[in-house]
Amino acid sequence: MASTRARIAIDAMGGDHAPAEIVAGAIRAQEELDVEVLLVGDPQQIEASLKQHNSSHHIEIVPAEGTIEMEEEPLSALRRKPKASINVAMQLVKKKQADAVVSAGHSGAAMAAALLRLGRLPGIDRPAIGAVLPTIVPSKSVLILDVGANVDCRPKFLEQFAFMGSIYSQYVLGVDTPKVGLLNIGEEPSKGNDAALRTYQKLEENPNITFLGNAEGRDVLSGQFDVIVCDGFVGNILLKFAEAVGGVMVQILKEELPKGLHGKVGTALLKPNLERIKQRFDHAEHGGALLLGVEGICIITHGSSQAPSIFNAIRIAKEAVDNEVLERIQSQTRIAAAQATDGD
CATH class of the missing domain: 3.40.718.10 (Isopropylmalate Dehydrogenase)
Known part of the structure; x- marks a missing residue:
């Protein structure tokens, strides 16, 4: 092909x-x-x-x-x-x-x-929608899946998402050894509900992925992980929240930077930087999500x-x-x- x-x-x-x-x-x-x-x-x-x-x-x-x-x-x-x-x-x-x-x-x-x-x-067993988001590390993105295909997920589904996401991350996003994280409420292996605990064990024992452990909400855009897995209910909320935050941040910069004479001069000088910031957060730049x-x-x-x-x-x-x-x-x-x- x-x-x-x-x-x-x-x-x-x-x-x-x-x-x-x-x-x-x-x-x-x-x-x-x-x-x-x-x-x-x-x-x-x-x-x-x-x-x-x-x-x-x-x-x-x-x-x-x-x-x-x-x-x-x-x-x-x-x-x-x-x-x-x-x-x-x-x-x-x-x-x-x-x-x-x-x-x-x-x-x-x-x-x-x-x-x-x-x-x-x-x-x-289940397809997953994978969405790519920017991270704080320049030129590095993170693949989140599932972001809407499956509201409820069994541990083996999430294991399969991690497996498919790793392949996509490696061969399309160019990551040599994709690092996988499980979205959870804490870093410790003992955190989360029963499904999270059982999923953690499956991911840890899977020889076909590089599992780093749990990823908290603050870790999603840190650049620490290349692939983060979660059920579609949480993933869809996360995706839409991230898109909204990007738009809000760009809007705040546009409103605050021009205030005052120095601000207007600075805004003119920073215009190329603001355009690049907008591009990094703009979902149009990422195109869409792959149904894996x-x-x-x-x-x-x-x-x-x-x-x-x-x-x-x-x-x-x-x-x-x-x-x-x-x-x-x-x-x-x-x-x-x-x-x-x-x-x-």
Whole structure:
């Protein structure tokens, strides 16, 4: 897969700004990245958006009918609308006509469509949504999973998340030996509820990951950990809180720095620094979250995503395809299963 040009199916009808911003991000991706994008959705709306851009790159449109609305229950809506854009996009991956899917639409529907159309990877009980956040260490990020796919998790699910996250961190984020932490209320192994205690033991005994121990809330963005695992209920709250804190901090700096004459001069001088701070915290720079554990590459991005977010989501999809994340998880899962059998 790494030697061929990645084909990315884009749910052009998903998200608050579809299809205009989705199309804009896809055009930029096809122009700047070595990818081929397939825009899935209503041909008339997509063509109207394409005409707004002077692009010399031909982009294929794959017809679909309708989309899954945010207020709809995912499973029933997917069955009721088999030709919805997210269903058609997933089917392209299922048929090997695309290597990955990117969607800014209903995240629950995207996950449900991935499970229905693609299925789980052998040896993986639950898929997990992994989100990348910046840390205080420049050019270093942390992968948090799960951030919304599973509200309740058994210890073995979290162990699998740590395993998949380590592979993604190593081969896509470029971390030689990813350090894993378990999100908990204290650093000591004895802290937490029964599920946390049992998960700690599983992670500690797993030879396929580098487990550092518990990670408290203050450790998440410290740069100490490369992968942090938690259930989707806590992870989703953590993700949205972190995004809000970033926006609040940038807003406070904008309000406070210009006060007074010296502040105005200083703000002008610090403008490039403020832009870099904004970029480090802006979720658009990180593109989206990878759904790990299904038999295909699926990137779920914000419903409010605009062109830059879509571009970066496509970039993440390309990196996952080029670095053969799916194949590596499949291979390493088989190896781990064989080791466990030998141990028995």
